[in-house]
Amino acid sequence: MDIKSSLVFVFAVCNLSLYCGQEKSIDTVYIFDNQMNKVKLFHKVNSLIPADIQKNSSNLSEVLRFQSPVYIKENGRGAVSSPSFRGTTAQQTAFVWNGININSQFLGQGDVNNIALFGYDQMEIKSGGGSVIYGSGAIGGSIHLNNNLSFNEGLNGAFNSEIASFRTYNNFLKASFSNEKFSFKATASHAISQNEYEVPESRNYINRNGKYYNTNFNFAAAYKIAPFHQISWISEIFDGNQHYPVFFESQTQTKYETQNLRSLLSWDWKKSKFNNILRAAYTEENFQYFATLNQPRTSGGAGKNYIVKNDFNYFINPKWNINLIGEFQHNQAEGIGTSGIGDISRNIASAAGLLRYMPSSKIILEAGIKKDFVEGFDSPVLYSFSGKWKAANWYHFNLNLSKNFRFPSFNDLYWAPGGNPNLVPETSIQADMNHEFKAGDFKLVLSPYYIRIKDMLRWMNTPLGYWSPFNTDQVESFGLESQLTYQKQINQHHLKINAGYIFTKSKDLEINKQLMYVPLYKIFGNVDYNYRFIRIYAQGMFNGLTYTESNEKKSDALQPYFVMNAGISAIIMKKYTVGFKINNIFDEIYETTAYYPLPKRNYSINFNINF
Template sequence: MILKKAFILLSVSSCLTIYYSQEKIIDTVYVFDNQMKKVKLFHSLNTLSPEDIQKNSSNLSEVLRFQSPVYIKENGRGAVSSPSFRGTTAQQTAFVWNGININSQFLGQGDINNIALFGYDQMDIKSGGGSVIYGSGAIGGSIHLNNNLSFNNGFSGLFNSEAASFGTYNNFLKAAYSNDRFSFKASGNYLISENNYEVPEKNNYINRNGKFYNTTFNFGAAYKIANHQTISWQSQFYDATQNYRILEENGNKTSYNAQTMRSLLSWDINKSKISNSLKAAYTEDNFQYFGVYNAPFTSGGINKNYIFKNDFNYFIIPKLNINVIGEFQQNQGEGLGDSKIEKVSRNVGSAAGLLRYFAMSNLRFEAGIKQDFVENIDSPLLYSFSGKWKANSWYQVNLNVSKNFRFPSFNDLYWNPGGNLNLKSETSVQADMNHEFSVAGFTLSLNPYYMKIDNMIRWLPTAFGYWAPVNTDKVESYGLESQLSYQKSFNKNHSVKLTAGYVYTKSVDLATQKQLTYVPLHKVSSNIDYQYKFLKFYAQGMFNGLTYTTSDESKKYAIYPYFVMNAGVSTTILKKYTLGFKVNNITDTVYETVDYYPLPKRNYSVNTTINF
């Protein structure tokens, strides 16, 4: 499609340069999170494709553990799981679905293993604050689950089926159709696992009652109502059950059910100097906890969110761009059964402005400011500044400074007894400077950072015998994120891709001068892919350093360093049929990410994929 005076997206060393110009061809792919392409102008992201995600197909925790700088706290395979970016907590990580923040309004965080794994076109992992664009909780980092729709591609489909150790079966089906004006995509996934693995070295540990299963459906459609206008829709339906482990054969079995529904409607206008995206979204999260097996649920909750968002973009002159984002939400929550929250609601609004200046093709700046309006809660004025300079063909530098925040969750405010209506929002200031060197096909990224968090919300025991949240902790976090990558093809038959990352994290409670719990000082991860004609091979390795589990830095109760390696091989027949075999934890390592919850030793899977 040719548009006069169109927005242009040019690839420059894995980042994009956007500006206003004359008669250029633009991509026919519609992306639901229209801010993501702007974020990539100024920030380094770790982008994972569906093929990358398939390497760790058990759950989202496995994907992030082996393919990102994030530390994952998982209470056993497939159970409750939470992330830690740059030494922060799960509440300071934002999960973003197609540009919409989907953190739980009850907990203020996302349970990784209750977020669908399949059905996305790409996953982006962004370290560092992003509250100006992505709202509450985007302090340590954000995880973006993105879908897109393309035009003029006709019909395509994919079916993948996997059988794995511990009675695990995973099936995924996707189909898409598009012409020059209409695009539709649908996918479904069903995963079930008995999850009854054993770790004899840990007091003859057996993961009894560890069964989990989930079902996901994704639907997306887009229609061009005019040359410059598109209406689109994206929805996700997710249903899951997790059983919680028991230590004895006849112990009381408990489980947790979760149902999620998300729907997003968007009207986008893209003209010469002006673009506008108007979005309306509805998200609903339901959960039920069963304290007694085969009995009515003990407790539960319903969270409903109504979201309206407008994103206006205007080029004042070819090198100067202004972006204004307005958003309104109504959050509703209700506890069920023994849950200690009555029916509550709140209104949340925000207004943000960003100014982008493209001084030249190798130098650009962005400055942003945002004010949130949260009912009955004071919210700070947020800001961000980014600059990127490509000094020459082998070196570029990127500076980011921002103030970010998280407002209290429903549990923090209204839990009975203990809720504290006088809580302040958590705030943070952060700075990082990413240095990127490119030589002979290798790219080395070195990103030192500093962050300080004030008014961190912490639940503490009271004199009345119950726990209550208070603004107490001040945390200082600093460290280094680094990554080395290499990609090359040889003689049209061979290709190799390598990524290796090292993360150093020092995150200290300023009151005690001790490292925060479950924040490893060192983490190393590596992934290598090799392809020869129809044969593919990959290997993953992860080293995790000493991790304290108590606030006094006791080495007696710490998780000691470990190394885990996975590998897989696949072959493609007649260009449509692929057979694969994977071995997880080749080293047969005994390890855990949360004390007393060991993860599986060596295990296997076979899979087949059909493209049609």
Template sequence: MDIKRSLLLLCSSYGSFLLGQEKAIDTIYIFDNQMSKVKLFHHVSSITPQDVKKNSSNLSELLRFQSPVFIKENGRGGVSSPSFRGTTAQQTAFVWNGININSMFLGQADINNIALFGYDQIDVKAGGGSVIYGSGAIGGSIHLNNELEFNQGAHASIFSEAASFETYNNFIKGSYSNDKLSVKVSGNYSVSGNEYKVNDLQYTNFNGNYYNTTFNVGVSYKVAPNQKISWQSQFYDSSQHFPIYESTETKTKYKTQSARSLISWDINTSKLSNSLKAAYTEENFQYYGNINAPKSSGATGKNYIFKNDFNYFIVPKLNVNVIGEFQVNQGEGYLSGIGNVSRNVGSISGLLRYYATKDLRFEGGVKKDFVEDVNSPLLFSFSGKWKAANWYNVSLNVSKNFRYPSFNDIYYEPGGNRDLKPETSIQADLTQEFSVGGFKLRVTPYYIDVVDLIVWLPATPSYWKAFNVKKSESYGLESQLTFAKNWGDHNRLKLGAGYYYSKSVNRETNKQQAYVPLHRGSAHVDYGYRFLNFFAQGLINGLTYTTTDEKRAEAIDPYFVLNAGVSATLLKNYTLGFKVNNITDTYYRTVSFYPLPKRNYSVYASINF
């Protein structure tokens, strides 16, 4: 059964909701059990493993072309950070199977040091979500989800790609399940010489090579008809060289390793569910100011997490959800001024969901965080969704969110500030959705107000320091028009176009924030005919200031980038594909100094067993 369809059964009748929910959980176990509830009140864009093959260079490329997130990348495969609705990278939460995995040192995630392969679905949610997903979920959140299915037998798949700049991506996955046991194992290895030329700037991406390896394992066992014990782990290792402008410059590199492991005990009945989780995450990184010398700096962070999610239907129309969480964050820096530091973090959340009719539902939530040495505010959220007509849906979301300072913000020497306050924000958005035939138009105006924004500013000519100095606000519009149709041998036609307007200003200067394009647009087409499949995707990015004073001479000019690809599926299980990235051979960049590649190519093959 399609899980999304199962969840929507709640709108038809109270009994069918309970039955649909129980059956969906019995068929597919999703480690982030809150995501199914989030989708009932918020729009969430989902990227499937098939979609990943269209943009398989790295996670930055995937999100740039298949989500509304703006990606700032220091050259292909380099340091990369996201921005939702004009907010910062630290205000974007990365969530792995329901666990927030933003770095405890940086307060953000480096996108190109997060595995691209190995997830069953990547979900992208714009808007605040701190009540459920914790610190940093201010502008939006990106969810890396794994699933385990039962009664599916044995399956395996292989994906292998060769691309320009000596780039190779390889991914293998195997799974087995019966009525009580489900096991899934996967691994990938990606490597690239990554030396490309951009003649417009007389630039060669020297020392840009990288590699990364990932191993994933997931197991779920039914200890009783309504109980499961499950385990999900991920191990990641990478080396990332930083580009230089001249081959004679000193070469530098960055190495990182991470481990994540999650054990869950889940109970599901017709009236209640409970998910008890214990998780361990570890991040290690080493920076080499000279690749031929010992490391210059580094850090190790360990995070112990205990979380319980209790969900109960008081009556068929009324559902209460209580979430308790406790974390121990431990960090140790190397040549950074950060010694052995530790922080205890706890939280308690309560959500009440009311299903008034099959077409009208509401959710309200409150949360209190208890962060050691940080005065945390009381958070809240409210959501309502109404299907006013067969062709019209409207939803409203209002929330208060926050981010507490990272270890670098507090302890880094020089520059850390132990007197920092947490960032807090109030956000609201209103989504209206119109459906006619196969067409669907979604329009979302939004507003975000941020207080006590944490920024690093020059304290002396020799170093920068963390301050709470700025108040900022972001407002704008997200819109998307889609069309889908299947008929006869034309087994798939999907069209989509989006426009994103984002005004993000420092209220002290009334200037647009750096690296927030005012206008962006995207479009895509997917078409399948018998065994052939074709896709094209385009991205338009408007003028982007790189300084806080809107200096036009240093701004990034507008650009348009077009990708396309074709694939053929033979004998149902064998697929061959060819892609051209940046067909228009556009010179473009997302940061001041490091351009992204011009026209480049890839070929791939996949086999399903």
């Protein structure tokens, strides 16, 4: 498919050409994040389908660790977990749910293990900045949790159950119905684990008080009210509980609970030359911290976000396209207990414009500009420029330049003690290039990049004995992301290989040292083989030396490690699938956070039925 044909699909304008006289009705597959397919034209994006996610069904941290360039810092299996893109931190990573930024208004980030693993039709990992489209925090990269709805597919359902080591149980149920005008889908998942594993080789570690459980419900519906009009709705409810590991029996056991609600309503109006999508969303986050396991909560918070967003896309002619995006948010938050955060609120508005130029089937250009209006702050003007050139059938070239930002979170401003109301938004300038080579069934993508962050928000110890955030750091990050893919099918034999190599140099320019928890090297690989009703897969991940202090002290660093997993499954009578997995086959001793080793060799079996 050439670039011009690709644009026809991603803009969902018509299915024959960029500019046609006969208007077409809404596509048979509705995607909630309409911008994502446009983003893919210019940026490096790893797309994972439910079958990929099932390989690492423990939690979202495992999926990202083994199947993406992201580094995951996890305080023990299933515990607090944060991502790092291209040498940045969790606060510079945006989590995007069906086009809506869902980073916590309190922390300014997303806790990876408090985000549901199942219930999404696609998970996409985008490297590089994206604040013009996805807002605050989209500096190092973004993780997208997407749902879609299909029409004319009747009634379908699936149930998956897994039993794993450490008394772990994962269950997932999905049901859907659709006809020509109406589509509905519902999913439910529940995971629970006692999570008591031992790693005696690492300071006789026992994952005491490591229990976790979570439940997630997802509902989505769409209805075609007229040939060119459609209304859609999706909601998600998440309830999670994490016990924080302790090193000794005598230590006080603690836990953390969270409840999240997200709901999105949209009205789509699509014709041959333009389309307009009006969205109204409501998101809610609630959390409670228990300093003593079976005692009343010590602190917590409740946040509510009201969002209205309009996305207007217009084809001036076959070569020129203009995209206008306006958004308004009202954020409310209330701290509970010792947090010191009172009843607070703020308003946020933004206006963005993107202009796309397609002079030929080999070249496509996009320029974007955005202005945010954040109550209490002077926000910078953001911009982006992207270009794609199909130089030959075997070589494509992409260039991306952008300015991105993150404004302070409620904790940054108001936490007591330590909140700092004098903070300013951090900004970043970045550039990356994608060199895509194709040879037969092989595809190689080389992506060198550069990021410069100014006024980076960082919590630091103060002379008064408590931590407080400051705009202190000038950070420079550069490196290379590369990915090799291969797919081949001969009769009923199907082989798929996906491998990546990442080099990251991320320095605090004040001391000229590598940032903490940013590995210099990461390599990951996945191999899938299918023959008739049998599927076999293997995956491996190598992580290089990782400093845990800002002084590059090797004696305190996390040592390099290699972890490999493998699994096999068989389809029985077309409806039933039985599978078996081995994680950490070679019994590697490894940590992603100092003093919290992850499990040695462990196992799981799973059963799936489609109906």
